[in-house]
Amino acid sequence: xxxxxxxxxxxxxxxxxxxxxxxxLSFTNASLFMVISATLILLLLFxxxxxxxxxxxxxxxxxxxxxxxxxxxxxxxAGASAKSFFPFIFTLxxxxxxxxxxxxxxxxxxxxxxxxxxxxLAAAVFVGVTILGFAKHGFKYLELFVPKGVPVxxxxxxxxxxxxxxxxRPVSLSVRLFANMMxxxxxxxxFGGFVISLGLLGGWxxxxxxxxxxxxxxxxxxxxxxxxxxxxxxxxxDALNLHH
Amino acid sequence: MxxxxxxxxxxxxxxEKIQNKDVINSGSNAASLGKALKISTELVAAVVVGATIGYxxxxxxxxxxxxxxxxxxxxxxxxxxxxxxSAKKMHEKK
Numbered sequence: 001x002x003x004x005x006x007x008x009x010x011x012x013x014x015x016x017x018x019x020x021x022x023x024x025l026s027f028t029n030a031s032l033f034m035v036i037s038a039t040l041i042l043l044l045l046f047x048x049x050x051x052x053x054x055x056x057x058x059x060x061x062x063x064x065x066x067x068x069x070x071x072x073x074x075x076x077x078a079g080a081s082a083k084s085f086f087p088f089i090f091t092l093x094x095x096x097x098x099x100x101x102x103x104x105x106x107x108x109x110x111x112x113x114x115x116x117x118x119x120x121l122a123a124a125v126f127v128g129v130t131i132l133g134f135a136k137h138g139f140k141y142l143e144l145f146v147p148k149g150v151p152v153x154x155x156x157x158x159x160x161x162x163x164x165x166x167x168x169r170p171v172s173l174s175v176r177l178f179a180n181m182m183x184x185x186x187x188x189x190x191f192g193g194f195v196i197s198l199g200l201l202g203g204w205x206x207x208x209x210x211x212x213x214x215x216x217x218x219x220x221x222x223x224x225x226x227x228x229x230x231x232x233x234x235x236x237x238d239a240l241n242l243h244h
Numbered sequence: 245m246x247x248x249x250x251x252x253x254x255x256x257x258x259x260e261k262i263q264n265k266d267v268i269n270s271g272s273n274a275a276s277l278g279k280a281l282k283i284s285t286e287l288v289a290a291v292v293v294g295a296t297i298g299y300x301x302x303x304x305x306x307x308x309x310x311x312x313x314x315x316x317x318x319x320x321x322x323x324x325x326x327x328x329x330s331a332k333k334m335h336e337k338k
Contacts, residue, residue, distance in 0.1 A: 157318075164294045164315075164322040172289030172326075176281060227282055234333075 005189035009113055009182065030117070033109045037098040066094065070229065077233040081240050088128075089236075092121065093229035100181060100221035104214070112224075113181040115174060122174035125232050133239035144242065173231055177224050184217045283330055287323040294319015 013026045048063025056064060070090045074082055096112060103110025111117050133141040145162040146155070191213060194206035298315025302308050 161318055161322045161325060164297065164319055165290055165326050167297070168286070168290040168293040168319075168322060168326065171293055172285045175289055176285040179285070180281065223281070231282070 005186045005193065008109070008185060008189060011114070029109050030111055030114065033102060033111050034099065034117075037095060037102050037111065040102065041094045041098050066090075073226075073230055074233055077230055078237040078240070082233065082236050085236055089229055089232060092125070092232060093225055096121070096177065096228050097222065097225035100225055101218070103181065103185065104218055104221060110181050110185055112177055113185055115178040118177040119170065119174040121228075122170040122177075125173065125235065126170040129232075129235045129239045132236075133242075136240065137242055141239070141242065144238065169231075169235060173228065177228055180220055180224050184213070184220055188213055188217060279334060283327050286326040286330060290323030290326050291316065291319040294322060 011028050011030050013028050014032060015027050018025045045063055048060045070093055071086065074086060074089055099111040102108055145159050147158065150158050188210065191206045191210045195203040195210060198206065294315045295312060298312035302311045
C-alpha cells in the first residue's frame with residue numbers, strides 16, 4: 001500500500017493512448033471520475049423527475065430540494081434578470097458538488113483537487129460573463145472599472161487596480177476550490193497514515209481525528225460547491241446590472 | 245372583533261419570530277466558514293495576479309525589477325479592495 005499522501009492525486013491513463021495533433025487526449029482516471037459524477041447527476045435527475053407524485057419519494061425530494069436550493073440562491077444574489085441562466089448555474093453547482101462528494105468515497109479520485117479542472121471551470125465562467133457584459137452593455141461595460149466619485153488624478157491608478165481586481169476573479173474562484181479539496185484530502189490521508197504507523201496502542205487518537213475530519217470534509221465539499229455557484233451568480237449579476 | 249385583533253397581533257409576533265430565525269440561520273457556523281474561506285483567497289489571488297502582470301510586462305519592456313514591484317503593490321491594493329467589497333456585501337445582506 002502506498003502511504004504517500006500525495007499519491008491519491010496522481011493522474012494515470014486508462015486504456016489506449018489517444019493523440020490528436022500532438023495533444024494527449026487519453027482517457028484518464030480524472031476523466032473517468034468526471035464521467036461518473038455526470039452520470040450520477042443525470043441518474044438522480046432522471047429518477048427524481050420520472051414519477052411526479054404529489055407526496056415526493058426520497059429521490060424526488062432530493063431532486064426538488066436541489067432545484068429550489070439553487071433557484072433560491074440565484075434569486076437572492078442575482079435577481080430575476082438572471083433567471084435564464086439557471087440551467088448553467090445548476091449544472092455548475094451539481095457538477096462541482098458531485099465531483100467533491102464522489103471524491104469523499106474511499107479509493108476514488110477527486111477531480112476538483114486538480115487546479116486545471118477548477119481553473120477551466122472558473123475561466124469558462126469568467127470569459128462567459130465578460131462576453132455577456134459586453135454583449136449586453138457594449139463599451140459601457142468598461143464603466144465597471146471606473147467607480148463613481150473618484151478624483152481625476154487618481155483615476156489611472158484606480159483603473160489599474162480595478163482591472164487587477166477583475167482579473168483576479170477566476171484565480172480566486174479556482175484556487176479556493178482546488179486548495180480546499182487538495183488540503184482536505186491530503187490531511188485525511190496523513191491522519192490515516194498515522195493510524196497505521198502508531199498501531200493498536202496509539203492509533204485511536206488519529207482515528208478519531210480522521211472520523212471528525214471526514215465530517216468536516218463533507219461539509220467543505222458542499223460549501224465549496226455552494227461558494228463556487230454563489231460567486232458565479234454575483235459575477236453574473238455584475239455583468240447584467242452593471243454596478244458594484 | 246377583539247378576537248380578530250388578538251389573532252392579528254399573534255400572527256405578527258409569529259412572523260417576526262420566523263424572520264429572526266432566518267437571520268440566525270444565515271449566520272450559522274457553516275455559512276461563516278464559507279465566508280472566511282472566500283475572503284482569504286480573494287486577497288491572495290489579487291496579489292498573485294498583480295505580480296504576474298508585472299512579471300509579464302517586465303519581460304515585454306525589459307525593465308526587469310521595476311514593474312513587478314509596482315504591480316505587486318497594485319495587486320495588494322486590489323486584494324484589499326476585493327476583501328473590503330465582499331465584507332461590505334456580507335454586511336449589507338444582514
